[in-house]
Amino acid sequence: xxxxxxxxxxxxxRRFGTRTVLSGLDLDIGTGEFxxxxxxxxxxxxxLLRILANLDPETTGSAEVRGTVSVAFQQPRLLPWRSVWxxxxxxxxxxxxxxxxxxxxxxxALDEVRLADHADAWPRTLSGGEAxxxxxxxxxxxxxxxxxxxxxxxxxxxxxxxxxxxxxxxLWQRHRPSVLLVTHDVDEALLLADRVLVLDGGRITxxxxxxxxRPRRLADHIDLRAHVLADLGVxxxxxx
Amino acid sequence: MSISTLGTTVSTSDERGxxxxxxxxxxxxDLRRWVSPVGLVLLWQVASxxxxxxxxxxxxPWTVLHAGLDLVRSGELGSAFAVSITRxxxxxxxxxxxxxxxxxxxxxxxxxNVLIDPPVQMLRTLPFLGLIPLLILWFxxxxxxxxxxxxxxVAFPLxxxxxxxxxxxDDHLIEATTALGYSRAERLWHVVLPAAVxxxxxxxxxxxxxxxxxxxxxxxxxxxxxxxxxxNNAREFLRTDVIVVGLVVYAxxxxxxxxxxxxxxxxxxxxxxx
Numbered sequence: 001x002x003x004x005x006x007x008x009x010x011x012x013x014r015r016f017g018t019r020t021v022l023s024g025l026d027l028d029i030g031t032g033e034f035x036x037x038x039x040x041x042x043x044x045x046x047x048l049l050r051i052l053a054n055l056d057p058e059t060t061g062s063a064e065v066r067g068t069v070s071v072a073f074q075q076p077r078l079l080p081w082r083s084v085w086x087x088x089x090x091x092x093x094x095x096x097x098x099x100x101x102x103x104x105x106x107x108x109a110l111d112e113v114r115l116a117d118h119a120d121a122w123p124r125t126l127s128g129g130e131a132x133x134x135x136x137x138x139x140x141x142x143x144x145x146x147x148x149x150x151x152x153x154x155x156x157x158x159x160x161x162x163x164x165x166x167x168x169x170x171l172w173q174r175h176r177p178s179v180l181l182v183t184h185d186v187d188e189a190l191l192l193a194d195r196v197l198v199l200d201g202g203r204i205t206x207x208x209x210x211x212x213x214r215p216r217r218l219a220d221h222i223d224l225r226a227h228v229l230a231d232l233g234v235x236x237x238x239x240x
Numbered sequence: 241m242s243i244s245t246l247g248t249t250v251s252t253s254d255e256r257g258x259x260x261x262x263x264x265x266x267x268x269x270d271l272r273r274w275v276s277p278v279g280l281v282l283l284w285q286v287a288s289x290x291x292x293x294x295x296x297x298x299x300x301p302w303t304v305l306h307a308g309l310d311l312v313r314s315g316e317l318g319s320a321f322a323v324s325i326t327r328x329x330x331x332x333x334x335x336x337x338x339x340x341x342x343x344x345x346x347x348x349x350x351x352x353n354v355l356i357d358p359p360v361q362m363l364r365t366l367p368f369l370g371l372i373p374l375l376i377l378w379f380x381x382x383x384x385x386x387x388x389x390x391x392x393x394v395a396f397p398l399x400x401x402x403x404x405x406x407x408x409x410d411d412h413l414i415e416a417t418t419a420l421g422y423s424r425a426e427r428l429w430h431v432v433l434p435a436a437v438x439x440x441x442x443x444x445x446x447x448x449x450x451x452x453x454x455x456x457x458x459x460x461x462x463x464x465x466x467x468x469x470x471x472n473n474a475r476e477f478l479r480t481d482v483i484v485v486g487l488v489v490y491a492x493x494x495x496x497x498x499x500x501x502x503x504x505x506x507x508x509x510x511x512x513x514x
Contacts, residue, residue: 071416079430090430
């Protein structure tokens with residue numbers, strides 16, 4: 001395989017006290033690949049994401065990321081005292097002092113998430129979906145090689161979430177970063193990802209490659225959905 | 241803040257509502273709220289005029305007004321005012337500088353916190369006005385004890401608020417900027433300090449209120465100039481009108497500083513408006 005890798009994780013282990021959350025985990029993410037990571041609560045999904053975001057130094061093994069990384073968290077984590085566009089330039093590690101250039105960059109990023117007309121608003125005035133879009137704009141403005149999404153749609157209502165799926169797919173196709181989407185929503189993973197991974201007991205226990213064209217319809221993936229749910233320890237009759 | 245970029249002006253009336261912190265419109269004051277205060281002053285005037293309230297206990301509002309005008313004309317009030325405001329200003333400057341330094345240090349560094357916070361927390365339980373006898377013994381009855389008293393009064397509330405403002409910064413915001421590659425110094429500048437501003441302003445308001453209180457006590461106990469001296473001197477001559485003038489000036493000064501801080505809050509915390 002001659003594909004280039006953005007993420008290369010080998011034998012990664014992370015312990016919290018006596019509890020081993022990740023044990024000897026291996027993971028590759030190819031350049032421009034969209035990977036969804038599924039797992040039950042406490043399976044270590046977010047731990048892995050934090051390690052890739054360089055937020056957790058206490059690990060053994062290796063976790064190599066090539067290029068710049070951006071994260072969009074479940075909560076948008078905006079600086080409330082900075083206007084919307086200045087929150088975007090935060091992603092450039094600038095404060096907006098070089099006004100016209102930074103502003104232009106910010107506006108372009110805001111335009112992509114359809115927030116251009118809120119550039120001067122305060123984050124507090126945004127709705128949940130708008131705030132999350134701003135968080136995406138901030139993550140994308142630096143043109144990351146790896147975009148880490150930590151359940152970024154988890155706190156949104158169902159309709160907003162659907163719109164966000166479309167938006168993320170669209171932005172990914174335009175910018176082509178490698179994406180690691182951490183989620184516990186199987187449907188979301190099946191709609192968006194090239195590859196769906198299941199994390200359990202500190203390592204990856206299942207992998208499904210999807211090569212169906214986008215935009216996808218859930219109805220086309222019913223069988224795979226049952227598979228993935230089984231991987232997660234949920235059987236269909238147990239659900240009904 | 242309407243900014244024009246790329247040839248487009250960003251400021252439509254629709255947006256205004258979202259941008260502008262809903263500027264408090266000037267409204268007609270509710271006149272009914274003036275009925276009882278004015279009534280009370282009138283009652284006071286009537287009580288004085290009928291002799292019910294003898295002038296050696298309390299002068300009539302009218303006399304007070306005249307005394308005030310006389311004091312202004314003779315320049316006594318002006319110089320007393322200047323002396324007092326210098327005391328408060330100097331004391332505030334010292335107290336606030338120390339409080340900000342210590343608060344930021346203790347807020348940022350675990351070691352500084354361990355070393356600074358316990359003694360400050362212990363000292364703050366001391367009623368600082370009770371220190372007057374000691375201060376007089378140490379510094380005599382010059383300007384120092386008054387300025388130190390003000391500085392002490394200012395320092396504690398400001399320290400406590402700056403300290404907790406910095407300690408309670410949302411870890412999520414710190415993490416978000418860390419993930420973007422911000423260094424410790426950059427996080428301090430972009431996240432920690434701005435996040436501590438609201439709490440610091442609360443502290444500022446408290447400490448300015450206490451600053452005036454400290455000044456009044458300091459000046460009343462011993463003084464040879466300033467508003468407190470004016471008041472005490474008047475007491476010796478049973479000039480209740482001058483005493484009331486002094487009190488009113490204190491009150492106005494307190495109100496004005498409070499209004500200044502609120503103005504500052506409104507500027508600095510625009511983002512808080514819904």
